[in-house]
Amino acid sequence: DAGVTQSPTHLIKTRGQHVTLRCSPISGHKSVSWYQQVLGQGPQFIFQYYEKEERGRGNFPDRFSARQFPNYSSELNVNALLLGDSALYLCASSIVGTRFWRSPLHFGNGTRLTVT
Amino acid sequence: DQQVKQNSPSLSVQEGRISILNCDYTNSMFDYFLWYKKYPAEGPTFLISISSIKDKNEDGRFTVFLNKSAKHLSLHIVPSQPGDSAVYFCAASASNTGNQFYFGTGTSLTVIP
Numbered sequence: 724d725a726g727v728t729q730s731p732t733h734l735i736k737t738r739g740q741h742v743t744l745r746c747s748p749i750s751g752h753k754s755v756s757w758y759q760q761v762l763g764q765g766p767q768f769i770f771q772y773y774e775k776e777e778r779g780r781g782n783f784p785d786r787f788s789a790r791q792f793p794n795y796s797s798e799l800n801v802n803a804l805l806l807g808d809s810a811l812y813l814c815a816s817s818i819v820g821t822r823f824w825r826s827p828l829h830f831g832n833g834t835r836l837t838v839t
Numbered sequence: 840d841q842q843v844k845q846n847s848p849s850l851s852v853q854e855g856r857i858s859i860l861n862c863d864y865t866n867s868m869f870d871y872f873l874w875y876k877k878y879p880a881e882g883p884t885f886l887i888s889i890s891s892i893k894d895k896n897e898d899g900r901f902t903v904f905l906n907k908s909a910k911h912l913s914l915h916i917v918p919s920q921p922g923d924s925a926v927y928f929c930a931a932s933a934s935n936t937g938n939q940f941y942f943g944t945g946t947s948l949t950v951i952p
Contacts, residue, residue, distance in 0.1 A: 727882070754938060765843070765928050765942030766883070779939045813882055819938045825871045825890075828930075828940060830882035 725750070727831035729814050735837045736804050744799040744834045748816030754778075755797040756828060757789055758813040766813055772797055773819060801836075809838045842866045843931050845943035853951050858916040860946050862929035865910065869931040873940065874903060874914045877926045886927075887914070919950045 728747045736742050748755050754773040758766035768781040772791035786802045795816075801808055812835075815828035844863045852858045860874075870891035875883035889896040889903045889912070896903050902915045916923055926947045930940040 756938065758942075763944070765845075765930075765944050766940075767942070768939050771937065771939055779937055781939070815882075817938055825932065825934070825938060827873055827885040827888055828883075828938070829885060830875075832880070832882045 727814055727816050727829055729812075729831035729834050731834060732832065733835045733837075735839060737839055738804055738806060740804050740838075742801050742804060742836060744801075744812050744814075744836075745796065746799070746814030746816075746831060747796045748814075749829055752816035752818055752829070753795050754817045754819040755791055755795065756815045756817070757797070757799045758815065758830075759783075760811040760813055760833070762810075769799070804838045806838050809836060811835050841944070842869075843929060843941045843943040845927075845929060845946050847946050848944075849947040849949070851949045851951060852919045854921055855918045858914075858919045858923065858948055858950070860914040860916075860927050860929075860948065862912045862914075862943055863910060864912075864931050864941075866931070866933060866941075867910070868933035868935060869910075869941075870934055871932045872903070872905065872912055873930045874901070875928045875930065876923075877928060877945070883928060916948075919948075921950045921952050924948055924950045 756771040757769040760766045770789045771779040775791045791797045811833040813833045815830045874886045877883045926945045
């Protein structure tokens with residue numbers, strides 16, 4: 724079975740540009756979460772989506788936005804890129820739902836974003 | 840404010856011996872905990888979980904212990920194998936924040952053959 728897939732794997736952008744990152748969850752998983760991992764740190768929560776609705780948002784500026792599509796895939800958008808946005812962006816899916824609201828996250832391999 | 844802390848950046852263990860990775864947390868609302876392993880250029884891989892109704896959970900060579908009064912959890916790997924060499928992250932969540940997890944900064948484990 725396919726795991727969580729993310730695209731692209733690497734991306735180089737310049738300051739002020741916009742970026743869109745994509746994620747496909749594990750089949751049957753309806754929840755998608757986005758995390759940012761800066762070098763030397765653990766992943767930091769950005770968003771959680773479940774059934775196409777935002778269910779949680781971390782401490783990130785409004786330049787960060789996301790959405791989930793009817794097939795449960797998701798996009799993370801970042802506007803007006805700053806140098807500090809350079810990081811590994813991880814997407815995770817989980818089987819949370821009406822029966823399991825707490826369940827492990829299953830991560831993709833991430834998108835490495837470099838802002839110059 | 841780091842709510843989940845892994846105070847040991849690195850750990851080296853001989854093959855066949857026990858590896859003990861530690862994690863502390865400050866938020867008393869955390870009640871569900873995960874451990875992940877991460878290889879370079881890959882995403883974190885889920886290893887084992889524990890909820891606050893338990894103080895121990897075991898899965899093969901991996902055992903997680905939870906001490907709620909001390910706000911401390913640990914991951915034991917027995918016996919350690921060279922393939923276990925990776926960065927290990929602990930993560931915690933609270934019931935009032937759903938499936939949002941707070942991660943520690945990771946411990947790099949090296950298992951020496």
